[in-house]
Amino acid sequence: xxxxxxxxxxxxxxxxxxxxxxxxxxxxxxxxxxxxxxxxxxxxxxxxxxxxxxxxxxxxxxxxxxxxxxxxxxxxxxxxxxxxxxxxxxxxxxxxxxxxxxxxxxxxxxxxxxxxxxxxxxxxxxxxxxxxxxxxxxxxxxxxxxxxxxxxxxxxxxxxxxxxxxxxxxxxxxxxxxxxxxxxxxxxxxxxxxxxxxxxxxxxxxxxxxxxxxxxxxxxxxxxxxxxxxxxxxxxxxxx
Amino acid sequence: xxxxxxxxxxxxxxxxxxxxxxxxxxxxxxxxxxxxxxxxxxxxxxxxxxxxxxxxxxxxxxxxxxxxxxxxxxxxxxxxxxxxxxxxxxxxxxxxxxxxxxxxxxxxxxxxxxxxxxxxxxxxxxxxxxxxxxxxxxxxxxxxxxxxxxxxxxxxxxxxxxxxxxxxxxxxxxxxxxxxxxxxxxxxxxxxxxxxxxxxxxxxxxxxxxxxxxxxxxxxxxxxxxxxxxxxxxxxxxxxxxxxxxxxxxxxxxxxxxxxxxxxxxxxxxxxxxxxxxxxxxxxxxxxxxxxxxxxxxx
Numbered sequence: 001x002x003x004x005x006x007x008x009x010x011x012x013x014x015x016x017x018x019x020x021x022x023x024x025x026x027x028x029x030x031x032x033x034x035x036x037x038x039x040x041x042x043x044x045x046x047x048x049x050x051x052x053x054x055x056x057x058x059x060x061x062x063x064x065x066x067x068x069x070x071x072x073x074x075x076x077x078x079x080x081x082x083x084x085x086x087x088x089x090x091x092x093x094x095x096x097x098x099x100x101x102x103x104x105x106x107x108x109x110x111x112x113x114x115x116x117x118x119x120x121x122x123x124x125x126x127x128x129x130x131x132x133x134x135x136x137x138x139x140x141x142x143x144x145x146x147x148x149x150x151x152x153x154x155x156x157x158x159x160x161x162x163x164x165x166x167x168x169x170x171x172x173x174x175x176x177x178x179x180x181x182x183x184x185x186x187x188x189x190x191x192x193x194x195x196x197x198x199x200x201x202x203x204x205x206x207x208x209x210x211x212x213x214x215x216x217x218x219x220x221x222x223x224x225x226x227x228x229x230x231x232x233x234x235x236x237x238x239x240x
Numbered sequence: 241x242x243x244x245x246x247x248x249x250x251x252x253x254x255x256x257x258x259x260x261x262x263x264x265x266x267x268x269x270x271x272x273x274x275x276x277x278x279x280x281x282x283x284x285x286x287x288x289x290x291x292x293x294x295x296x297x298x299x300x301x302x303x304x305x306x307x308x309x310x311x312x313x314x315x316x317x318x319x320x321x322x323x324x325x326x327x328x329x330x331x332x333x334x335x336x337x338x339x340x341x342x343x344x345x346x347x348x349x350x351x352x353x354x355x356x357x358x359x360x361x362x363x364x365x366x367x368x369x370x371x372x373x374x375x376x377x378x379x380x381x382x383x384x385x386x387x388x389x390x391x392x393x394x395x396x397x398x399x400x401x402x403x404x405x406x407x408x409x410x411x412x413x414x415x416x417x418x419x420x421x422x423x424x425x426x427x428x429x430x431x432x433x434x435x436x437x438x439x440x441x442x443x444x445x446x447x448x449x450x451x452x453x454x455x456x457x458x459x460x461x462x463x464x465x466x467x468x469x470x471x472x473x474x475x476x477x478x479x480x481x482x483x484x485x486x487x488x489x490x491x492x493x494x495x496x497x498x499x500x501x502x503x504x505x506x507x508x509x510x511x512x513x514x515x516x517x518x519x520x521x522x523x524x525x526x527x528x529x530x531x532x533x534x535x536x537x538x539x
Binding site for chain 1: 293
């Protein structure tokens with residue numbers, strides 16, 4: 001069990017929770033969080049790492065279900081189960097990078113910006129964030145971006161010209177990611193997207209997060225959550 | 241950990257009675273603990289050819305329980321033998337291979353392929369509720385169960401455990417039939433056929449309508465079934481169904497189970513198997529029990 005440093009409500013239903021301890025993890029990986037000891041809900045919930053340092057880890061979440069609702073009730077010094085890191089994480093890119101996030105998908109991109117910004121092999125990092133209504137955490141992203149573009153109420157992908165970039169990392173609503181991938185006609189950029197699925201074990205055992213890709217069935221927890229954009233069959237995503 | 245946790249299941253020695261149940265465990269759990277601590281590992285249900293499993297939602301939580309409709313997604317028996325079995329064999333735990341099929345011939349072909357491998361037990365799954373063909377269809381009725389067990393027994397000398405369904409017409413009668421046909425042991429229970437409705441979309445949560453319910457919600461019924469079966473057969477039983485603690489495991493052992501399998505608990509807490517082994521050990525120490533034989537089937 002780990003102690004909560006803070007569990008801050010950023011807007012109506014979005015929270016940033018920071019937990020004390022020594023954790024490992026890289027951009028795009030995730031942890032399973034469980035802030036309750038009862039059997040309802042039964043399972044922990046997967047959350048991508050928002051930020052990590054030597055003494056803490058933090059996660060951004062929206063209160064949509066029972067598990068996140070229970071998480072949102074936790075306060076400073078309360079205990080929480082934090083298991084991970086799981087999943088493959090984003091690959092190390094080079095050149096000009098675009099990070100494109102929509103809704104809670106922005107959670108997967110902050111650590112990428114932080115870990116890559118000012119690195120020798122990175123020429124630039126442009127961040128595009130789409131929000132349904134209230135923009136959040138802009139100060140966080142600004143610190144690690146050459147350019148920050150935001151859209152409120154619209155699909156952020158419509159303002160991005162992906163061909164300027166060597167790598168695109170994206171996470172967010174299916175329509176947004178689909179529209180990004182549909183823009184790709186050439187070898188460049190390499191697109192990697194982060195998928196989200198209902199899961200139980202997080203280590204490739206239960207097969208509940210299996211999704212059909214162009215390379216066959218893949219597990220979001222173990223083979224992902226980061227997948228090459230061209231592998232995703234969007235029509236299948238909603239089916240599985 | 242003391243060696244008095246050893247159990248003998250149909251002449252197979254297990255270092256302890258805790259086995260990770262089929263479909264809930266795999267080598268990925270090495271991230272959490274040393275898997276050699278386990279008594280055994282039961283593989284994901286395997287079929288003759290790879291299966292891509294069911295579309296739609298595959299797991300759904302309910303009060304103290306979990307419904308699943310994975311649909312036996314698996315890499316197929318040959319890929320398992322080539323890619324996963326060598327890793328399992330190195331762990332130093334008993335390897336139980338769970339076999340499924342949609343026809344009798346498919347079961348038989350699968351068994352004939354695994355026959356030449358160094359595995360400890362075949363667990364014949366005649367109880368999967370999530371496939372449209374085979375699976376549970378063989379495990380509902382005593383006559384069909386007898387037929388498949390007889391045929392499989394006829395082609396394998398490997399220890400044969402039959403995994404029974406709580407959805408059977410008469411689980412005790414099926415257990416007796418499996419024993420009569422030469423099964424070396426039984427494992428019970430698989431999941432209960434269950435259902436959930438998405439009231440906003442006015443449709444079932446699962447594409448297949450029904451799914452298999454597991455977890456603490458089913459434990460008291462599973463325990464009763466294990467007790468009833470143990471009262472009526474001589475062959476050893478692996479008890480499973482909602483075990484999440486050492487106390488739960490000991491209940492199954494007192495009801496007559498030789499070993500226990502831990503399934504859904506691995507999802508609730510990945511250290512469950514380890515903690516259960518430790519809790520059984522602590523109980524035995526406190527109670528001055530030198531062997532699980534002293535308490536097995538005392539109820």
